[in-house]
Amino acid sequence: MEIASQPDCWRKAAELAATHAAALPRPGERVAVTGCGTSLFMSQTIAALRERHGGELGGETDALPASEFPGTRRYDRVLALSRSGTTTEVVDLLRRLRGTVPTTVITADASTPVVEAADEAVVLDFADEQSVVQTRFATTALAVLRAHLGQDLEPLIADAERAVAEPLPDGAVEATQFTFLGRGWTVGIANEAGLKLREASLSWAESYPAMEYRHGPISVTDERSLVWMLGEAPEGLADDVRRTGGRWVEADRDAMVELIRAQRLAVALAERAAIDPDQPRNLAYSIILNK
Numbered sequence: 001m002e003i004a005s006q007p008d009c010w011r012k013a014a015e016l017a018a019t020h021a022a023a024l025p026r027p028g029e030r031v032a033v034t035g036c037g038t039s040l041f042m043s044q045t046i047a048a049l050r051e052r053h054g055g056e057l058g059g060e061t062d063a064l065p066a067s068e069f070p071g072t073r074r075y076d077r078v079l080a081l082s083r084s085g086t087t088t089e090v091v092d093l094l095r096r097l098r099g100t101v102p103t104t105v106i107t108a109d110a111s112t113p114v115v116e117a118a119d120e121a122v123v124l125d126f127a128d129e130q131s132v133v134q135t136r137f138a139t140t141a142l143a144v145l146r147a148h149l150g151q152d153l154e155p156l157i158a159d160a161e162r163a164v165a166e167p168l169p170d171g172a173v174e175a176t177q178f179t180f181l182g183r184g185w186t187v188g189i190a191n192e193a194g195l196k197l198r199e200a201s202l203s204w205a206e207s208y209p210a211m212e213y214r215h216g217p218i219s220v221t222d223e224r225s226l227v228w229m230l231g232e233a234p235e236g237l238a239d240d241v242r243r244t245g246g247r248w249v250e251a252d253r254d255a256m257v258e259l260i261r262a263q264r265l266a267v268a269l270a271e272r273a274a275i276d277p278d279q280p281r282n283l284a285y286s287i288i289l290n291k
Contacts, residue, residue, distance in 0.1 A: 006135070017145075020144075031062075034080050036287065038195060045185055048187070088287060102120070104122065105117075105118040110123045178227075189231075218244065221245075
């Protein structure tokens with residue numbers, strides 16, 4: 001995985017956002033963000049961040065799987081994410097939308113079908129990856145949108161440079177069940193962290209909005225569990241986890257940075273189990289369907 005290169009990619013993303021502002025969602029637009037797999041979870045994060053900013057910089061935003069895009073809703077712009085640029089559901093959706101709504105795609109390859117199908121393209125070729133499992137493309141696409149919303153990425157980049165090398169949480173590699181929790185915009189980050197562990201290490205990993213954790217998921221938590229809070233924790237939740245015997249992890253920094261440590265945990269777990277984290281079973285770099 002290309003995990004350690006993410007700080008440098010985020011710097012380039014900040015520069016790129018300024019030169020592609022016209023292709024990205026504009027203040028007040030009603031926007032749908034779409035993708036599949038990791039790109040869907042980044043879409044969830046982008047949508048929540050954009051809504052949090054309100055009309056001055058953001059606007060009403062939905063995050064939708066490309067395969068479940070509703071035909072009855074009206075948007076001012078559709079933003080699609082696709083690292084490979086060949087994902088069948090995304091390509092089909094952009095072709096179907098052509099001429100009905102402005103579309104922009106963020107991708108890693110300028111010579112792919114999504115670029116032909118979309119009205120505008122933001123190409124992050126410097127963030128493309130050899131690994132089947134996404135890491136740096138996903139966070140770099142998110143970094144572009146955060147910079148576009150006016151966020152200063154430099155403090156995050158400095159924290160990310162530390163996160164690529166610092167120790168993993170105590171006892172993390174020894175755990176056998178993992179739950180990632182988020183709130184607001186970090187729910188998508190939690191979903192992505194859980195997916196990384198499932199993909200790269202075949203681990204039992206789940207993710208939920210933090211306030212939903214008490215409504216059932218806590219029942220699986222015991223001394224074998226690690227519960228990782230991405231973002232600010234609800235009052236009393238850490239104590240509830242500790243009473244189960246589970247290990248609680250929480251860091252006072254941005255969830256996009258903390259995702260790097262979750263990616264590194266996925267690699268560490270894979271290595272412990274003698275699994276190749278870059279070529280997980282049953283997965284391919286791009287899902288291209290025969291029709």
